[in-house]
Amino acid sequence: MPAGxxxxxVAQLYDRxxxxxxxxxxxxxxxxxxxxxxxQQVFLALIRGGAGRLVEPxxxxxxxxxxxxxxxLRTRAASFEGPADPARPMLEPRAGVRAPSNEDRxxxxxxxxxxxxxxxxVLHLHSFVGLTFREIADLTGDPPNTVASRYRYALEKLRALxxxxx
Amino acid sequence: xxxxxxxxxxxxxxxxxxxxxxxxxxxxxxxPRSWPWLAAAxxxxxxxxxxxxxxxxxxxxxxxxxxxxxxxRIVLVxxxxxxxxxxxxADQIVALNRLTTARAAIGExxxxxxxx
Numbered sequence: 001m002p003a004g005x006x007x008x009x010v011a012q013l014y015d016r017x018x019x020x021x022x023x024x025x026x027x028x029x030x031x032x033x034x035x036x037x038x039x040q041q042v043f044l045a046l047i048r049g050g051a052g053r054l055v056e057p058x059x060x061x062x063x064x065x066x067x068x069x070x071x072x073l074r075t076r077a078a079s080f081e082g083p084a085d086p087a088r089p090m091l092e093p094r095a096g097v098r099a100p101s102n103e104d105r106x107x108x109x110x111x112x113x114x115x116x117x118x119x120x121x122v123l124h125l126h127s128f129v130g131l132t133f134r135e136i137a138d139l140t141g142d143p144p145n146t147v148a149s150r151y152r153y154a155l156e157k158l159r160a161l162x163x164x165x166x
Numbered sequence: 167x168x169x170x171x172x173x174x175x176x177x178x179x180x181x182x183x184x185x186x187x188x189x190x191x192x193x194x195x196x197x198p199r200s201w202p203w204l205a206a207a208x209x210x211x212x213x214x215x216x217x218x219x220x221x222x223x224x225x226x227x228x229x230x231x232x233x234x235x236x237x238x239r240i241v242l243v244x245x246x247x248x249x250x251x252x253x254x255x256a257d258q259i260v261a262l263n264r265l266t267t268a269r270a271a272i273g274e275x276x277x278x279x280x281x282x
Contacts, residue, residue, distance in 0.1 A: 010192070010196065011189075011192075011193055011196070014189055014192055014193075015189075018184060018188070018189060018192075019183045019184055022183060022184035022188065023180065023181035023182070023183060024181075026181045026182065027181050032182070032185075035184075036184065036185070036188050039184065039188060040188060040191055040192060040195075043192045043195075044192070044195055047192075047195060047196055088182065089182055090181060090182055091179040091180065091181060091182065092179065092180060092181075092182045092183070093178065093179060094177070094178055094179055094180045097177065097178050098178060099178060100175055100178045100179060104175055105179060108172075108175055108176070108179065123176075124181065127173065127176040127177070128176070128180050128181060155169050155172060155173075158172050159167060159168070159169060159172060162167045162172065163167060
């Protein structure tokens with residue numbers, strides 16, 4: 001692939017998938033700065049490595065971002081235990097639907113932040129992206145039953161956390 | 167709060183999107199496009215620098231090295247103080263020495279009385 005085409009294609013790929021990839025990374029890592037690093041890392045690798053023409057770019061990029069996120073978690077590069085930036089909320093109202101109250105949004109955000117990364121990931125992919133448990137299993141490499149259990153545990157924990165909040 | 171309400175709440179929100187600077191950082195990291203004329207200009211510059219250096223060496227090679235008498239004169243001028251008078255005295259001494267050397271080369275004794 002000639003260098004010029006590769007550079008433009010990277011920009012096009014970011015325009016098509018960048019926002020979704022960022023949201024995915026944000027849910028796994030729990031911090032905006034870490035999510036930026038993860039997504040940037042993936043696209044810089046794409047620029048450097050010249051991956052060639054991607055057959056399924058969305059799947060490839062999503063998997064790459066996932067790998068980058070868990071690599072950061074393993075090396076503790078993402079210190080998501082630290083205080084988040086209050087000026088940058090983790091959740092935003094979805095377009096086309098009635099926005100939740102600020103109180104509900106903040107409560108949900110705080111509760112999601114206390115879930116383990118694997119549960120946040122499944123919650124994101126199923127609730128926000130709309131993937132089936134089988135599709136999530138294909139991405140994560142886990143059995144579909146494990147994925148379904150993780151989602152159930154996430155909801156249970158959210159219920160408990162939200163119930164305990166004043 | 168039951169699961170239905172939680173799922174209803176989840177349908178009303180989504181994770182926040184990326185800041186604009188992320189795209190800018192990724193786009194800025196792209197390799198610059200190659201300009202053929204830039205490579206040619208760089209080669210021309212390198213050639214010019216090399217030729218300039220070669221020219222300096224050539225000039226140096228063509229410049230004759232100072233003779234032994236010149237070297238002696240320079241040393242004498244420096245020893246005698248370096249001024250105009252020292253140069254005049256050094257010239258006389260060098261001339262005398264050259265004459266002495268020349269006479270010795272042909273077997274004639276040096277005649278200092280003739281120089282004075």
